[in-house]
Amino acid sequence: xxxxxxxxxxxxxxxxxxxxxxxxxxxxxxxxxxxxxxxxxxxxxxxxxxxxxxxxxxxxxxxxxxxxxxxxxxxxxxxxxxxxxxxxxxxxxxxxxxxxxxxxxxxxxxxxxxxxxxxxxxxxxxxxxxxxxxxxxxxxxxxxxxxxxxxxxxxxxxxxxxxxxxxxxxxxxxxxxxxxxxxxxxxxxxxxxxxxxxxxxxxxxxxxxxxxxxxxxxxxxxxxxxxxxxxxxxxxxxxxxxxxxxxxxxxxxxxxxxxxxxxxxxxxxxxxxxxxxxxxxxxxxxxxxxxxxxxxxxxxxxxxxxxxxxxxxxxxxxxxxxxxxxxxxxxxxxxxxxxxxxxxxxxxxxxxxxxxxxxxxxxxxxxxxxxxxxxxxxxxxxxx
Amino acid sequence: xxxxxxxxxxxxxxxxxxxxxxxxxxxxxxxxxxxxxxxxxxxxxxxxxxxxxxxxxxxxxxxxxxxxxxxxxxxxxxxxxxxxxxxxxxxxxxxxxxxxxxxxxxxxxxxxxxxxxxxxxxxxxxxxxxxxxxxxxxxxxxxxx
Numbered sequence: 051x052x053x054x055x056x057x058x059x060x061x062x063x064x065x066x067x068x069x070x071x072x073x074x075x076x077x078x079x080x081x082x083x084x085x086x087x088x089x090x091x092x093x094x095x096x097x098x099x100x101x102x103x104x105x106x107x108x109x110x111x112x113x114x115x116x117x118x119x120x121x122x123x124x125x126x127x128x129x130x131x132x133x134x135x136x137x138x139x140x141x142x143x144x145x146x147x148x149x150x151x152x153x154x155x156x157x158x159x160x161x162x163x164x165x166x167x168x169x170x171x172x173x174x175x176x177x178x179x180x181x182x183x184x185x186x187x188x189x190x191x192x193x194x195x196x197x198x199x200x201x202x203x204x205x206x207x208x209x210x211x212x213x214x215x216x217x218x219x220x221x222x223x224x225x226x227x228x229x230x231x232x233x234x235x236x237x238x239x240x241x242x243x244x245x246x247x248x249x250x251x252x253x254x255x256x257x258x259x260x261x262x263x264x265x266x267x268x269x270x271x272x273x274x275x276x277x278x279x280x281x282x283x284x285x286x287x288x289x290x291x292x293x294x295x296x297x298x299x300x301x302x303x304x305x306x307x308x309x310x311x312x313x314x315x316x317x318x319x320x321x322x323x324x325x326x327x328x329x330x331x332x333x334x335x336x337x338x339x340x341x342x343x344x345x346x347x348x349x350x351x352x353x354x355x356x357x358x359x360x361x362x363x364x365x366x367x368x369x370x371x372x373x374x375x376x377x378x379x380x381x382x383x384x385x386x387x388x389x390x391x392x393x394x395x396x397x398x399x400x401x402x403x404x405x406x407x408x409x410x411x412x413x414x415x416x417x418x419x420x421x422x423x424x425x426x427x428x429x430x431x432x433x434x
Numbered sequence: 435x436x437x438x439x440x441x442x443x444x445x446x447x448x449x450x451x452x453x454x455x456x457x458x459x460x461x462x463x464x465x466x467x468x469x470x471x472x473x474x475x476x477x478x479x480x481x482x483x484x485x486x487x488x489x490x491x492x493x494x495x496x497x498x499x500x501x502x503x504x505x506x507x508x509x510x511x512x513x514x515x516x517x518x519x520x521x522x523x524x525x526x527x528x529x530x531x532x533x534x535x536x537x538x539x540x541x542x543x544x545x546x547x548x549x550x551x552x553x554x555x556x557x558x559x560x561x562x563x564x565x566x567x568x569x570x571x572x573x574x575x576x577x578x579x
Contacts, residue, residue: 179510301479
């Protein structure tokens, strides 16, 4: 079905997520890139455009000195939680325009242990905000889901079930960081971090890398792998009225989130509706984020999550399998790599190569959504 | 008492008034009426640069809440704040017709917090710098409403 302007993912590569002492983020990126090239059946010399980045582990184009100095135009991306999504958006645009035939996209990161400690001054806020004790991402997630749970009658049990599913899927993923199953009771009984979210409902900053090879038009058919078409990629930032991290105040007038807008554009450009999605990966920085993003993306209605999740609908064998590789909760969060990890997982599921965690039903349409500070979201629609 | 008391607040651009009757300083857009906190030099809604400072309401309703159960990292928290850390409440308080303000809460017992409860502005010592004051919201007893 490929036409001249079609863009497909023709190769994927990953460096395992987790903790990897002695390996730099850049080295992980290069390893993921080599694996993606091998999967695509091409060499680095065949790539005529590359984009990539990390949030905290260096300039992606430094990896060309590891991969080889071929003169390829390489765009470094540093765009917070949308770093991978932005690199993918850029490569997609270059391919669609005909400026390139084969592109490599790479995202990697390596964060120190524990929660991030950003400084208010870097976010345009006075030092009073941090000194008062308000400069914490975990507070934001807790405040957002607490309100959402009250408005849409979401239970603590549902938050725990999201995390239990993540660890069950992670246990089936050799590249995940957390590979031990935890029960709903273990998760609810764990140390409270920020009410209503316990320790195991949050992801941790981690390490890892993912690379994708994309091709356009006739080049797709010359390559060995089953192509997974990138039908759309959409990237949006927040509008006035959306509720975002590090907000000393929020307007009473509310607006659709960056995710809502990016998802709507991605579905429209793909000509595919949320109801057609067979498998989805959504940002699960914590359990509540997965719950809210399911509705913000249009994959279900606001409030429907309670019955959908309680009935097992988002498990591997459910109506709408979500975060089939364990998501951020089981894989950890290397910021630059997360968005591309989601795309890689959808590619594997659509190819039928996801091994122990392969969704049993036939999957033809996949969806990904990455979201993060300071209110950015990137979504993709992929098909076979 | 004729002694004048200097307001020892954490940031005089954020908190105004007196220690007994403090208020938060926001801004209001002259074109579209949008209220922001803290003060901004332009309107995030309509992009107008015609914005004026505004003394915000000191009472409102709890819109959402959480309990901060682990000590924040220093910086941006103060090292003394980490040493004396005890779990504290955090919430957004909806000031009617204005804006929802994020603040520490004087209440840290999850059983005693509920969305919609009335809250009032107060000042508390800055954790780790007791000679300075920051703002917080405290539950208002029902009979005071």
